[in-house]
Amino acid sequence: MNYVRPAGTAELLSALxxxxxxxxxxxxxxxxxxxxxxxxxxxxxxxxxxxxxxxIEDVDGEIHIGAATNENEILKHPLVIExxxxxxDVLRRLAAVEIRSRGSxxxxxxxxxxxxxxxxxxxxxxxxLRLVGPEGDRWLPVDEFILAPGKTALxxxxxxxxxxxxDPPAGGRCFFHKVGRRRALIIxxxxxxxxxxxxxxRVDWVRLAGGSVAPTPLRLRSAEQILLGGxxxxxxxxxxxxxxxxxxxxxxxxRATASYRRQVIGxxxxxxxxxxxxDKER
Amino acid sequence: xxxxxxxxxxxxxxxxxxxxxxxxxxxDELDAKSVKEGCGEGECGACTVLLDGTPxxxxxxxxxxxxxxxxxxxxxxxxxxxxxxxxRAFAETGAVQCGFCTPGFLLATVALLRExxxxxxxxxxxxxxxxxxxxxxxxKIMDAVRYAAKLSIAETHAGRARx
Numbered sequence: 500m501n502y503v504r505p506a507g508t509a510e511l512l513s514a515l516x517x518x519x520x521x522x523x524x525x526x527x528x529x530x531x532x533x534x535x536x537x538x539x540x541x542x543x544x545x546x547x548x549x550x551x552x553x554x555i556e557d558v559d560g561e562i563h564i565g566a567a568t569n570e571n572e573i574l575k576h577p578l579v580i581e582x583x584x585x586x587x588d589v590l591r592r593l594a595a596v597e598i599r600s601r602g603s604x605x606x607x608x609x610x611x612x613x614x615x616x617x618x619x620x621x622x623x624x625x626x627x628l629r630l631v632g633p634e635g636d637r638w639l640p641v642d643e644f645i646l647a648p649g650k651t652a653l654x655x656x657x658x659x660x661x662x663x664x665x666d667p668p669a670g671g672r673c674f675f676h677k678v679g680r681r682r683a684l685i686i687x688x689x690x691x692x693x694x695x696x697x698x699x700x701r702v703d704w705v706r707l708a709g710g711s712v713a714p715t716p717l718r719l720r721s722a723e724q725i726l727l728g729g730x731x732x733x734x735x736x737x738x739x740x741x742x743x744x745x746x747x748x749x750x751x752x753x754r755a756t757a758s759y760r761r762q763v764i765g766x767x768x769x770x771x772x773x774x775x776x777x778d779k780e781r
Numbered sequence: 782x783x784x785x786x787x788x789x790x791x792x793x794x795x796x797x798x799x800x801x802x803x804x805x806x807x808x809d810e811l812d813a814k815s816v817k818e819g820c821g822e823g824e825c826g827a828c829t830v831l832l833d834g835t836p837x838x839x840x841x842x843x844x845x846x847x848x849x850x851x852x853x854x855x856x857x858x859x860x861x862x863x864x865x866x867x868x869r870a871f872a873e874t875g876a877v878q879c880g881f882c883t884p885g886f887l888l889a890t891v892a893l894l895r896e897x898x899x900x901x902x903x904x905x906x907x908x909x910x911x912x913x914x915x916x917x918x919x920x921k922i923m924d925a926v927r928y929a930a931k932l933s934i935a936e937t938h939a940g941r942a943r944x
Contacts, residue, residue, distance in 0.1 A: 500799050500800050501799055502782060502799030502843070502845045504845075504848075523843070523846075525841075526841050526842060526843060526846065527823055527838075527841050530802065530840070530841050530842075530843070531821075531822045531823070531841070533800070534821060534822075543799065543843070545843075545845070545846060547846060571835070591907075594823075594911070595826070595910045595911020595912075596835075596836055596889070596892075596907075596908060596910075596911060597823065597826060597829055597836045597837050597838045597889075597911045598823050598838065598841070598911065600832075600835045600836065600837055601837050601838075601841060601842065
C-alpha cells in the first residue's frame with residue numbers, strides 16, 4: 500500500500516484518479532477496517548492536514564465547515580457554540596476526546612454508518628455538502644448523501660470539501676438523545692433529534708431525525724407532517740409517536756433488537772414533545 | 782517512507798511502511814513500551830499518546846501521519862529522575878493496580894490539567910471517558926486526578942515563588 504499527502508485540492512483530485520485510491524483523514528474508522536481486512540486500498544490519500552479542507556467560517560450567514568476539520572475543533576469553535584448548540588452537544592457525546600481530536604465531520608458522513616451521530620443534527624439543520632470531482636463542483640443536501648450502510652453519493656474521484664450548516668429557524672428549541680449502554684464513546688442503539696418552534700401549544704415548524712433506526716440516518720417526515728400546524732394534544736402526540744415508530748426500519752443486531760429500537764424512537768419523541776410543552780409553561 | 786518527528790522532545794527519523802500504525806512504531810522500533818495495545822480500535826484508551834499536545838489513540842494513527850509533529854509518551858514525563866506530579870498523584874493515591882491502563886490515564890490527565898488547572902468531577906469524567914480500567918473501579922483514579930490538580934497548582938506556585 501502507498502501513502503500520499505496532497506498539498507492542495509488539485510493534487511488531491513489527481514491522486515483520487517488512481518485506481519484503488521482511498522481518502523484517510525483522522526483514520527478512526529478506516530484504520531479499524533484496514534486491520535480487519537474490510538478495505539484494501541492501493542493508495543491512502545491523507546487529507547488530515549490539508550488546509551483547503553479545514554476551518555470554520557461564516558459565509559453569508561451560514562456556517563461553512565471544512566470536511567477535514569476535526570470534531571474537537573468544531574465543538575470548541577465560538578461560531579458553532581453560539582449558533583449550532585445541537586451540533587456541539589452531539590459531537591461532545593459522539594466519542595471521547597482521543598477520537599474526536601482525530602475524527603472529522605466529513606469522515607463521519609463519508610463512513611456512512613446508519614449510526615453516524617453527526618448526521619442527525621446535520622439533517623435537522625438541512626445542511627448541504629459541496630462535493631468536488633474531476634467534472635467540477637456540485638451541491639447535495641445532506642439527506643441525499645448517505646444512500647445505504649457504507650455507501651454514499653460520492654462518484655469515483657469525488658470528495659467532500661465543505662459542509663454548509665444553515666442556522667435553524669429563529670425561536671426554536673432543540674432536543675437530542677442517544678441511547679446506548681455507556682454514556683461516552685458508544686455506538687448508538689438509537690438516537691433522535693428534534694428542532695421545534697411552538698406558539699402556545701401549536702407547532703409552527705418541526706424537524707425530526709433519527710439514527711441507528713434504518714439503513715441510513717433519516718428525517719421522520721410522516722411524524723413531522725402529523726405535528727405540523729396542529730396543537731400538541733394527547734391525541735396528536737400519540738399519533739406522531741405511532742407514525743415515528745412505524746416510519747423507521749431498524750434491524751436486530753448485537754446492540755439491540757428492532758422492536759426495542761422502534762419503541763425507543765417513539766418514547767424519545769413523546770419525551771421531547773412533553774418537555775417542549777412543559778418548558779413553554781414555565 | 783521516511784518520517785521525522787519529535788518524540789519526547791528528541792528528533793527521531795524512521796523509515797516506515799505506509800501501513801504501520803503509530804503504536805507499532807513507538808513500541809517496536811522506538812522502545813516506548815508504555816504505549817499499550819488494549820483493543821486496537823480506540824475503545825480502551827490504553828495506547829493514548831499526546832500528538833502536538835492532544836491525546837489521541839496511537840492505534841488509530843498511521844506512523845506516516847505524524848511526520849513533522851510532536852509526540853509525547855509517559856517515557857518523557859519525569860524530569861531529572863523526579864516523577865511528574867500526575868505520576869506521583871496516581872502512585873500515592875493507589876490509582877494503579879495492574880498498571881496496563883495507567884499510561885493512557887496519565888497522559889489524558891496531563892492534557893486535561895494543561896487546559897483546565899482545576900477541573901470539576903464532571904470535567905474529569907468527560908476527559909477520561911475514553912479510558913477503561915478493569916481493576917480500580919475508577920474511584921481511586923478520580924482521587925488521583927483531583928490530587929494531581931492540587932499538586933500541579935502547588936508546584937506552579939512554588940515555581941513562581943522561586944523565580
